Amino acid sequence: MTDMWELDSEAIEERIAFKAQVRDLVWRETKKRMGIGEQEHPNTPNALAPTSARAKQLHLVYLQVATEVGDAAQQLATDAAARAGRAGGSYSELGEAAGGISRQAARKRWPDAVGTQWTLYLLTNKSHPRGMAVQVFRSSGKAIENGRTAVDEGALTDDGTVAAVVIDSSRQVFWACSFNDGTWAPQEITLPEDLETVPGPGKDGHSDWLYRWEQHITRLL
Numbered sequence: 001m002t003d004m005w006e007l008d009s010e011a012i013e014e015r016i017a018f019k020a021q022v023r024d025l026v027w028r029e030t031k032k033r034m035g036i037g038e039q040e041h042p043n044t045p046n047a048l049a050p051t052s053a054r055a056k057q058l059h060l061v062y063l064q065v066a067t068e069v070g071d072a073a074q075q076l077a078t079d080a081a082a083r084a085g086r087a088g089g090s091y092s093e094l095g096e097a098a099g100g101i102s103r104q105a106a107r108k109r110w111p112d113a114v115g116t117q118w119t120l121y122l123l124t125n126k127s128h129p130r131g132m133a134v135q136v137f138r139s140s141g142k143a144i145e146n147g148r149t150a151v152d153e154g155a156l157t158d159d160g161t162v163a164a165v166v167i168d169s170s171r172q173v174f175w176a177c178s179f180n181d182g183t184w185a186p187q188e189i190t191l192p193e194d195l196e197t198v199p200g201p202g203k204d205g206h207s208d209w210l211y212r213w214e215q216h217i218t219r220l221l
Contacts, residue, residue, distance in 0.1 A: 026069055030062045078110060085113035090170045107172065111140065114168050118143040121198070121213075122150055123163035126179075126221060129214040131163075133201060140166065144175050151179050151186040163217040165191070171198045178217050192216065 027045060031038060034057070042048050045062055048055040081094050091114050095106035107114070118140045123131040137143040147164030154160030163178040164186075173196045180187040195213055199205035 022069065026062065026065050029065045030058065033061050033065070034058060078113075081106075081110040081113040085110070090114060091172065103172075107168075107174070111174070114170050114172075117169055118174065119167050120147050121165040121167065122147070122161045123165075123178075123214060123217055124154070124161050125159045126162050127158070129162065129218055131210045131213055140168070140174060144177075147175070148177055148186050151177050155179060155184065162221060163213075165198075165213070167198050171200060172196060173198060178220055181221065189220070 028038060030045070031040075036042075042058070045058060048058060077098065081089075081098075084094060084097070091103045091106045094110065094113060095101045095103050098106060098109070101109075118137045119133050120135045120137065120143045121131055122134050123129050135143075135146065137146070143166040147166055150161040151164050154162055161179075164176070165173055166175040168174050173191055176189050176191050177186050178189050179185075191213075195209065195216065198209055
């Protein structure tokens with residue numbers, strides 16, 4: 001979250017003013033639903049006797065309106081994140097714009113926002129693992145489906161697929177899976193933090209990432 005102490009006084013005043021505008025919007029809508037004119041009493045949500053039946057009804061309607069505003073704001077944020085992702089925004093940038101949440105939290109909140117393509121990496125051959133990027137998809141779900149199928153079918157041959165990773169356009173691991181000898185089926189896994197970012201093919205660190213991924217999966221098998 002953004003630290004208020006790191007904001008200058010003008011920015012703080014702007015945020016306070018914005019929150020006041022939202023409160024005014026919720027209050028006006030509450031009075032409208034209650035059939036109370038804008039200039040009629042009560043003038044604030046707390047102007048009635050706290051324990052009165054009328055106050056309870058007022059606060060419940062206020063809560064309903066505030067909840068609807070929150071739901072609408074979340075949908076607006078989701079739409080904005082998708083547009084920012086299509087424009088080239090990274091999860092780090094989305095997280096910063098969303099109040100300073102982490103890249104991982106932003107990716108969890110908007111899993112399909114960043115990247116219009118998803119790259120599937122497969123690790124084949126249990127005895128001598130070899131990893132490679134094999135296919136690019138326009139759908140994260142399709143990439144995961146193909147990865148899981150490849151690992152599931154990999155058990156049928158000695159040189160079959162033993163692990164799969166799907167990464168997004170920002171080169172971040174989105175999903176990972178490996179073959180489980182115990183259940184004899186694919187199992188979703190979480191990769192260590194140092195394996196979450198995948199350098200592009202031909203770039204410094206790509207071969208090293210493949211080697212470290214191979215070693216990590218080998219230890220799991």
